[in-house]
Amino acid sequence: MHGEIIAIGDELVAGRVRNTTSSFAAGQLFQAGYRLDCITTIGDDAGAIKTSLLTAVGRSAFVIVTGGLGPTSDDMTSEAVAAALGRGLVLNKEVLKKIEAEKGRWGGTPGRMLEKLAILPDGAEFLNPDGRAAGYLIIERGVFIFCLPGVPDELEYLFMNQVIPRLNNAFGSRFAARQRTFKTFGLQETEINALLEWRIRDMEWIKIGYYPSFPEVFITISMMDPDNGAADRRFASACSTIEAALAENLIGADEDTQESMVGKLLLEKGATLAVAESCTGGLLAHRITSVAGSSLWFERGVVSYSNRSKEEMLGVLLETIANFGAVSRNTGIEMADGAKRIAGSTYSIAVTGFAGPGGGTPHDPVGTVYIAIGAPESTFCQRFSFQGSRCAIQTMSAETALDWLRRYLKYDADIYSH
Amino acid sequence: MHGEIIAIGDELVAGRVRNTTSSFAAGQLFQAGYRLDCITTIGDDAGAIKTSLLTAVGRSAFVIVTGGLGPTSDDMTSEAVAAALGRGLVLNKEVLKKIEAEKGRWGGTPGRMLEKLAILPDGAEFLNPDGRAAGYLIIERGVFIFCLPGVPDELEYLFMNQVIPRLNNAFGSRFAARQRTFKTFGLQETEINALLEWRIRDMEWIKIGYYPSFPEVFITISMMDPDNGAADRRFASACSTIEAALAENLIGADEDTQESMVGKLLLEKGATLAVAESCTGGLLAHRITSVAGSSLWFERGVVSYSNRSKEEMLGVLLETIANFGAVSRNTGIEMADGAKRIAGSTYSIAVTGFAGPGGGTPHDPVGTVYIAIGAPESTFCQRFSFQGSRCAIQTMSAETALDWLRRYLKYDADIYSH
Numbered sequence: 001m002h003g004e005i006i007a008i009g010d011e012l013v014a015g016r017v018r019n020t021t022s023s024f025a026a027g028q029l030f031q032a033g034y035r036l037d038c039i040t041t042i043g044d045d046a047g048a049i050k051t052s053l054l055t056a057v058g059r060s061a062f063v064i065v066t067g068g069l070g071p072t073s074d075d076m077t078s079e080a081v082a083a084a085l086g087r088g089l090v091l092n093k094e095v096l097k098k099i100e101a102e103k104g105r106w107g108g109t110p111g112r113m114l115e116k117l118a119i120l121p122d123g124a125e126f127l128n129p130d131g132r133a134a135g136y137l138i139i140e141r142g143v144f145i146f147c148l149p150g151v152p153d154e155l156e157y158l159f160m161n162q163v164i165p166r167l168n169n170a171f172g173s174r175f176a177a178r179q180r181t182f183k184t185f186g187l188q189e190t191e192i193n194a195l196l197e198w199r200i201r202d203m204e205w206i207k208i209g210y211y212p213s214f215p216e217v218f219i220t221i222s223m224m225d226p227d228n229g230a231a232d233r234r235f236a237s238a239c240s241t242i243e244a245a246l247a248e249n250l251i252g253a254d255e256d257t258q259e260s261m262v263g264k265l266l267l268e269k270g271a272t273l274a275v276a277e278s279c280t281g282g283l284l285a286h287r288i289t290s291v292a293g294s295s296l297w298f299e300r301g302v303v304s305y306s307n308r309s310k311e312e313m314l315g316v317l318l319e320t321i322a323n324f325g326a327v328s329r330n331t332g333i334e335m336a337d338g339a340k341r342i343a344g345s346t347y348s349i350a351v352t353g354f355a356g357p358g359g360g361t362p363h364d365p366v367g368t369v370y371i372a373i374g375a376p377e378s379t380f381c382q383r384f385s386f387q388g389s390r391c392a393i394q395t396m397s398a399e400t401a402l403d404w405l406r407r408y409l410k411y412d413a414d415i416y417s418h
Numbered sequence: 419m420h421g422e423i424i425a426i427g428d429e430l431v432a433g434r435v436r437n438t439t440s441s442f443a444a445g446q447l448f449q450a451g452y453r454l455d456c457i458t459t460i461g462d463d464a465g466a467i468k469t470s471l472l473t474a475v476g477r478s479a480f481v482i483v484t485g486g487l488g489p490t491s492d493d494m495t496s497e498a499v500a501a502a503l504g505r506g507l508v509l510n511k512e513v514l515k516k517i518e519a520e521k522g523r524w525g526g527t528p529g530r531m532l533e534k535l536a537i538l539p540d541g542a543e544f545l546n547p548d549g550r551a552a553g554y555l556i557i558e559r560g561v562f563i564f565c566l567p568g569v570p571d572e573l574e575y576l577f578m579n580q581v582i583p584r585l586n587n588a589f590g591s592r593f594a595a596r597q598r599t600f601k602t603f604g605l606q607e608t609e610i611n612a613l614l615e616w617r618i619r620d621m622e623w624i625k626i627g628y629y630p631s632f633p634e635v636f637i638t639i640s641m642m643d644p645d646n647g648a649a650d651r652r653f654a655s656a657c658s659t660i661e662a663a664l665a666e667n668l669i670g671a672d673e674d675t676q677e678s679m680v681g682k683l684l685l686e687k688g689a690t691l692a693v694a695e696s697c698t699g700g701l702l703a704h705r706i707t708s709v710a711g712s713s714l715w716f717e718r719g720v721v722s723y724s725n726r727s728k729e730e731m732l733g734v735l736l737e738t739i740a741n742f743g744a745v746s747r748n749t750g751i752e753m754a755d756g757a758k759r760i761a762g763s764t765y766s767i768a769v770t771g772f773a774g775p776g777g778g779t780p781h782d783p784v785g786t787v788y789i790a791i792g793a794p795e796s797t798f799c800q801r802f803s804f805q806g807s808r809c810a811i812q813t814m815s816a817e818t819a820l821d822w823l824r825r826y827l828k829y830d831a832d833i834y835s836h
Contacts, residue, residue, distance in 0.1 A: 009627075010625065010627055011627050011629050011638065012441075012444070012457070013444055013448075013454045013455070013456070013457060014444060014445065014448040014454070014597075014638075014640065015440075015441045015442060015443065015444030015445025015446070015447070015448055015454075016445065016448075016597075016599060016627070016629065016636070016638050017441070017629050017631070017636075018436065018437075018438055018441045019436075019437060019440075019441065019457075020436055022433075022437075022459070023430075023433045023435070023436045023437065024433060025433065026430070026431055026432060026433030027432065027433025027434065028433070029433070030431075030432040030433055030434075036431045036432070036433075037431070037460070037461070037466065038431070038458060038459065038460050038466070039430070039431060039437075039457075039458070039459035039460075040456060040457075040458055040459075041440070041456065041457035041458075041459070042455070042456050042457075043455070048455065048456070052456075070607065070608075070628075071608050071611070072607060072608060072611040072628050073611065073615060073626075074626065074627050074628065110608075110612050113608055113611070113612065151630055152632070153632075179432075179434075181434060189488070189490060190488075190489050190490065190528075190531055193489070193490040193491065193531070194528050194531070197491060207428070208491075208492065209427075209428055209429050209434070209492050210488075210490050210492065211429050211434065211435050212569055213435070214570075214571075218434075218435075220429065220432075220434050222432070275721075277700075277703075280704075280707075281703055281704055281706070281707025281708070281712075281716075281719075282695075282700035282701070282702070282703025282704035282705075282706070282707060282719055282721070283700070283704045283707075284700070285695075285699055285700025285703070285704075285721040286698075286699055286700035286701045286703075286704045287700075288699070288700070289698075289699025289700060289701075289721070289723065289812075290699070290808070290809065290812070292774070292775050292776070292808055293776065294699075294723075295723055295724070298723050299723060299724050299726075299727060300720070300721055300722055300723050300724060300727035300731065301699075301700055301719075301720075301721030301723070302718070302719070302720060302721070302731075303693075303700070303703040303707070303718055303719030303720070303721070304718055305707065305712075305713055305716050305717060305718050305719070306713070306717050306718060308717075308762075309717060309718035309761065312760065313718065313720075313731065313760075342730065342731075343727065344726075356710075357710050358710070358711065390708070390710055391708065394707075394708070
């Protein structure tokens, strides 16, 4: 069953706002077994809305229109959709009453703006009239036209609770989509392609894609097959072939992240972690604590930005900093040892480096980062040279540190190299 | 001068990857004075590429085609573009030689894949043949067709260094785009609309948009006018009207962020900051240290995830935690005082709360967060109730903490309320 999305908003074609809602909708449609042929992004322009909508209605079974449904003066989708379909605009008094009854949720929004939310094209069916997220459905010559707000959480709510169930009722996909995203770190896109290509050559039933998602590379496989055991076995076989080929470069699949895998491995060992950060400035701790339940294995973090804080909080010797510098192997080791000692944790990670744009020395220019892992057996430290902006260097530092600990915990590798 | 973008990739229509490159390109085009009518996103499908390209060539002065130019087996844009335009494919030996000379940059990529990068539609002009980012330009019946890689940094490089200069040479826009994005926190989109609408009613020369960008709301104004002083004055007048109306809810404009504004205000006072984080887990320190030069005003951060770390690192009394809980006004105050004391900083921020999904008590459910500001005069603490996922609660907590400190530093407000 083929469909398309029309995303409306001057902010989208002027590049002021990223079109994340279309990506969300596209992903959900794919997983529910529907095929999306096209996403058309246009401005708040009645003519463009009309052209796109009529083209879409002429060739697709369903159309998702997003954006421009709000109460503010730049919102004009309902008017344009009504005009394109030759329908009038009607004030739905029942909905208006509900909106006005919950004025509190709308803060200081004037009544005239609230009224706008209840004016829809003739024949439209309100989706979720009781909630704040107000979208609607029009069926035009058998084509389902869903008009949805562009605000991410409102769209997501309506998509999951209204759009997908109604599409399933109307079109009931007989095919099941299977899809998995493998996340890797340490190999280039082309290296992975070369590694996998000959192994999956005969599996013509899967579709494979390679997507750099800095600093990781994702590999996605998908298949659209009847919902039965044979298809499941084929899919599982493709997955294990890919997993074996990627080996230790594989972080995990789908919702897995470096930090969630580190947490899983620590929990299996009954071990805990502390971190000491200089140039990553809290990014490492933030990634770790974004994992629900991380308090079971994460003890504490220190963002030792000043030299004094490295001494006072981690016990790094001022002589070490004076002799070798705050960005050095010796300081990295003492930071990792200090974090492990003060936290009483099993493992620790320390990061010290020059993230730029200022700082750095001729010998250790911006991008030089020392990463240390404190383990029960010993403390290891390596020097890395990263490239790019401050943000890119911070991102690569945190990623490399988590990746190293993940490999160390999983493969007992005491040397990290790629 | 009107143009459009055709973004190609199965990963885009299946929602696996967000189309950030189109947003980037759209923003740059707008700022250079070009008008983008449409962004069409389609899969790796020769038929869809042909239809979209021919439609675009028939109605636009320029077309930006992105994605599908890489060396891996799923990349097929060059073939499809050549077929759509009735052109052959030609191996450019000079370019191939350059690519092969720099094999090192391509890691373990096989030669056969590198060759693919040098095969282009007949008549295409290579853009940047010496670099890794290889796009090309085809001029078809006077229409400029730029084919660019979908990888963000490669596209961005070519866009700024090739596409915009070549469009300017060919079409030389006489109009200058002026655009500013105001960032606010503390008001709803509709409240801002109501606040601004009557004030800018007579300024029909500007275009205004309202965009929630959780947890902030952005207001963008733009105008496309001749490049002269009168237009500059009109734009400046609109900006100051909006700034005055938004008052303390205005964080800043364009590149400004809560953290950069806090840094600016601290530097003006010659003051420093330390943070103590529990439920935000490093997010606050990460946002602060993402500001270049933050080492001038940020002294240290503590991610005191365990109770023991709150006691050992910040001097929070174990009795306080036992009597009032780790998530309480008293603990928040002691964390802020402790951070200020150990760091010797002028100001401090402390955050302790339940980010979920687990945790919380009947009286303080998930979403309850205490934020404390340590100032030279006194230490203040407020209780907040946030909603949503773990990530949403962490985001709101960090944003609210930074916003409070920004207002406190700027307006000497000792009570924070909105």
